[in-house]
Structure formats: structure tokens, C-alpha cells
Amino acid sequence: MTAAEPEPGVIPETPERHSQPALPSRSTVWAVFLAAVAMAVLCPAIDTLVWVMSQPSRGFVRHESVLEMLPMVGAGSLIAIWLFVFWSLIGSFLNVVVHRLPLGESVVHGGSHCPRCSSPIKWHDNLPVVGWLRLKGRCRSCDLPIAARYPVVEAICAGVGTAVYFRELLSGGANLPQRTPDFLHSGVLRLVPNASPDLIGLYLYHCCTLCVLLVWGLIAWDGRQLPGRSAVRVLLVAVGLPLLFPSLHPLALGWQPGRGEHLATPAWLLNGLGVSLAGGLAGLLCGLVLNRLFGRLLRGDAAGRSGLPLRPPQTLGLGLMLVGIVFGWQGMLGTTVLLLVACLIQMLVWSAVIDWPEMPTELVLVAATFVHLCLWRQLTTSLGPWWPGVSPTLACLAPAVAMVLAVSLALVAITPASHRPTSPGAADLDHRGDQPA
Numbered sequence: 313m314t315a316a317e318p319e320p321g322v323i324p325e326t327p328e329r330h331s332q333p334a335l336p337s338r339s340t341v342w343a344v345f346l347a348a349v350a351m352a353v354l355c356p357a358i359d360t361l362v363w364v365m366s367q368p369s370r371g372f373v374r375h376e377s378v379l380e381m382l383p384m385v386g387a388g389s390l391i392a393i394w395l396f397v398f399w400s401l402i403g404s405f406l407n408v409v410v411h412r413l414p415l416g417e418s419v420v421h422g423g424s425h426c427p428r429c430s431s432p433i434k435w436h437d438n439l440p441v442v443g444w445l446r447l448k449g450r451c452r453s454c455d456l457p458i459a460a461r462y463p464v465v466e467a468i469c470a471g472v473g474t475a476v477y478f479r480e481l482l483s484g485g486a487n488l489p490q491r492t493p494d495f496l497h498s499g500v501l502r503l504v505p506n507a508s509p510d511l512i513g514l515y516l517y518h519c520c521t522l523c524v525l526l527v528w529g530l531i532a533w534d535g536r537q538l539p540g541r542s543a544v545r546v547l548l549v550a551v552g553l554p555l556l557f558p559s560l561h562p563l564a565l566g567w568q569p570g571r572g573e574h575l576a577t578p579a580w581l582l583n584g585l586g587v588s589l590a591g592g593l594a595g596l597l598c599g600l601v602l603n604r605l606f607g608r609l610l611r612g613d614a615a616g617r618s619g620l621p622l623r624p625p626q627t628l629g630l631g632l633m634l635v636g637i638v639f640g641w642q643g644m645l646g647t648t649v650l651l652l653v654a655c656l657i658q659m660l661v662w663s664a665v666i667d668w669p670e671m672p673t674e675l676v677l678v679a680a681t682f683v684h685l686c687l688w689r690q691l692t693t694s695l696g697p698w699w700p701g702v703s704p705t706l707a708c709l710a711p712a713v714a715m716v717l718a719v720s721l722a723l724v725a726i727t728p729a730s731h732r733p734t735s736p737g738a739a740d741l742d743h744r745g746d747q748p749a
């Protein structure tokens with residue numbers, strides 16, 4: 313390759329990386345990618361086998377019933393692979409959004425190019441995950457290293473979109489509380505000719521919520537400022553959609569699948585609005601409490617480094633507000649408990665493993681929301697009055713309070729003395745925690 317005729321680069325517009333923790337290596341990208349692919353291919357087979365074995369009239373799996381199932385497994389795998397590719401492309405788009413949104417640039421116009429040699433990126437070099445792996449993580453023309461975060465985000469996006477497809481759409485809503493799993497509309501063959509529009513709506517609503525949380529989390533990871541106007545727009549859309557499609561709030565009282573799907577009555581509009589507003593308000597309050605807790609404990613020294621595996625929250629309240637609007641206040645509280653459990657796990661792993669990356673709490677929220685979505689129904693049914701569900705009790709506040717106490721104690725306990733503020737400036741506890749420089 314000559315300097316006169318530069319080959320196209322491969323880098324999506326790269327933000328400055330100086331504030332990033334150590335980047336995952338190629339093996340990490342391969343591991344995340346292969347795990348996501350394996351899930352997309354294996355899940356339809358396991359799903360179908362479980363379905364066959366659960367058929368009471370058929371008893372055990374017979375030879376012919378397995379053969380009958382083969383087209384179903386094939387169709388399920390095809391849809392899963394299609395969705396996998398689709399969500400990896402969405403992940404690629406989210407990488408661009410994360411970079412351009414804080415800069416106030418358009419997320420639609422302008423192609424990607426290398427920030428150093430300005431070479432535009434050819435489409436085959438811009439393929440999610442594969443493009444990065446083929447080029448071994450370097451720009452084709454100027455050899456500038458490309459952050460492994462890009463393919464990891466794409467693979468995670470693909471994996472999450474496919475997993476929610478299996479858990480929510482294909483299972484007929486087996487993860488949703490307050491509605492009977494719709495087995496009539498579940499399974500691949502029944503999904504296509506006999507689609508359930510409320511389930512498809514819920515699937516898209518929940519996946520888009522996870523995407524927004526991921527974008528906010530990555531912007532927090534970069535230590536950048538999220539534009540308030542864009543956040544308000546997202547919240548307004550999240551509140552407005554259930555007014556048009558009431559089935560987006562499975563916890564709303566009186567909702568029955570198939571009823572009122574196409575005709576939103578005034579009572580339904582008020583009900584949906586009430587669920588959204590109560591959830592948003594509860595999320596905001598919860599976020600303020602956690603902001604105060606984490607902000608105080610993770611304040612750190614003058615450089616903003618606390619020596620702890622979590623970053624002080626920036627937009628956690630906003631994220632919990634969105635979770636509250638989408639999942640109702642019960643879902644928000646359940647997600648918060650899982651968030652605190654995840655923070656505790658992060659702290660325990662961090663204290664046992666050297667070089668474990670420091671995480672912003674906003675990114676931990678993405679993981680907690682995903683797990684909560686997948687286990688929503690199981691948590692509310694198996695933990696009964698101790699988990700915020702359909703008919704909440706005062707006891708359901710106990711796990712949240714207990715987790716706040718546990719995480720606070722753990723944070724204090726694992727703060728190594730060597731990481732506590734030592735310099736005179738750093739010891740000033742009135743100093744607000746700086747954003748990572």
C-alpha cells in the first residue's frame with residue numbers, strides 16, 4: 313500500500329481513548345462473539361426440544377416428532393440469525409450515537425472515517441464484529457489501533473436482542489407478569505402466521521429501552537455529558553408509546569391480552585399514563601437516593617479516583633426514571649435490587665481479581681435491567697410478597713433496603729487504605745467528585 317493511494321480505513325469515528333480503562337484483547341472479542349453466536353444457534357434447538365417434551369399428549373420424544381420438529385428448529389435458527397445480524401447492526405449504529413451525541417453532531421448524516429488519516433470506511437470493513445476481527449483491530453491504511461469496545465458493544469447488542477427474542481417473543485411472554493404465557497402464539501411456526509402484535513410491541517419497546525440505557529451507560533463510561541434535550545425526548549417517547557399501545561404496560565391493572573389492543577379507551581389512556589408517571593417518579597427518587605449514596609462513597613481523591621471498581625453515577629437517576637416509565641415502579645424497584653446485587657458482585661470480583669475494569673454504575677444498570685426483564689415473572693411469582701409485583705406489600709421494600717445497606721458496608725469494607733485520599737487537596741471531603749479526566 314502506498315501513501316499516494318491510501319486504502320480505506322476501518323475505524324468508526326473514534327472518541328478520545330485517554331480516559332478508557334484497559335481495552336479487552338482480541339480473545340475477549342472472539343469469546344463474546346462466539347458466545348453470542350452459540351446462543352443464537354443453540355437456543356432454538358433447546359427451546360423446541362423442551363416444547364416437544366412438555367407436550368402431554370405426546371409423552372416422551374418420539375422419532376417422528378423430532379423429525380417433525382426439524383423445520384421448526386430450522387425456522388427458529390433462521391429468524392434468530394437474522395435478528396442476531398440486525399441487532400449487531402443496531403449495535404454498530406449505537407457506537408456512532410455514543411460518539412456523536414455528546415458532541416451535538418448528527419447521528420444520521422456523515423459516513424464513518426478514520427480520525428487520524430480520514431480514510432472513509434468501506435462497507436465490508438464496517439461489518440459489525442467481523443470487520444474488526446478481519447483487520448486485527450487496526451486501521452487498514454494508517455495502522456491506528458481501533459478500540460475493542462466497538463465489536464464488544466456490537467456482539468453484546470446482538471446477543472441481548474436475540475436472547476430477549478427467545479425469552480419474551482418466542483416463549484409467548486413467559487417472562488411477563490400479570491399475563492398468562494401465550495403458548496398459542498409462541499413457537500416459531502405459530503409466530504409467523506399467527507403473530508401476537510402486543511408481544512412484538514413489547515419486544516421492541518423493551519429492546520429499545522435496553523439500547524437507550526446502553527448508550528447512556530457508554531457515554532458515562534467515556535466521562536462525557538449527555539445532552540439533556542435528547543434525554544427528555546427519549547423519556548417523552550417512552551411515556552407516549554403506552555398511550556397508543558396499552559399492552560406495553562403488562563402490570564397495568566385490568567389488562568387482558570387481546571383486549572383493547574387496537575382501541576385505546578380514555579380509561580386506558582389514564583391508566584397507562586398513571587403507570588408511566590408513577591414509575592418515572594419512583595425511578596427518579598430511587599436514582600436520587602443512589603446518586604447520593606454512591607456519590608458519597610465513590611467520591612475518591614482530587615482526580616476522582618476512589619480505588620473502587622465503580623464510578624460515581626452521572627445519569628443513574630435518568631436511567632432509573634426510564635426503567636420506571638417502561639416497567640412501572642414495581643419493575644424499577646426490582647431492577648434496582650438486581651443493580652445493587654450486580655454492584656456487590658462487581659466489588660467482590662474486583663477485590664479478588666487484579667486489573668478488573670472499573671465500571672460506571674450506569675452500565676451495571678443495563679445488565680440489571682436485562683436480567684430483570686428475563687426473570688420478571690419468575691421473580692414476582694417465586695418471591696411472593698417479598699418482591700414488588702402485582703399486589704405489592706410493604707415487605708417488598710425489604711430487599712431494596714437490605715441491598716443498599718449491604719452495598720454500603722461492602723464499599724466501605726473493601727476501600728484499601730492506600731487508595732483513600734492522602735494529599736491535602738484530595739482529603740477535602742467537601743470537594744465534589746470530579747468526572748474522570
Ligand SMILES: [Zn+2]
Binds near residue numbers: 427429452454456
Ligand atoms: Zn487511519
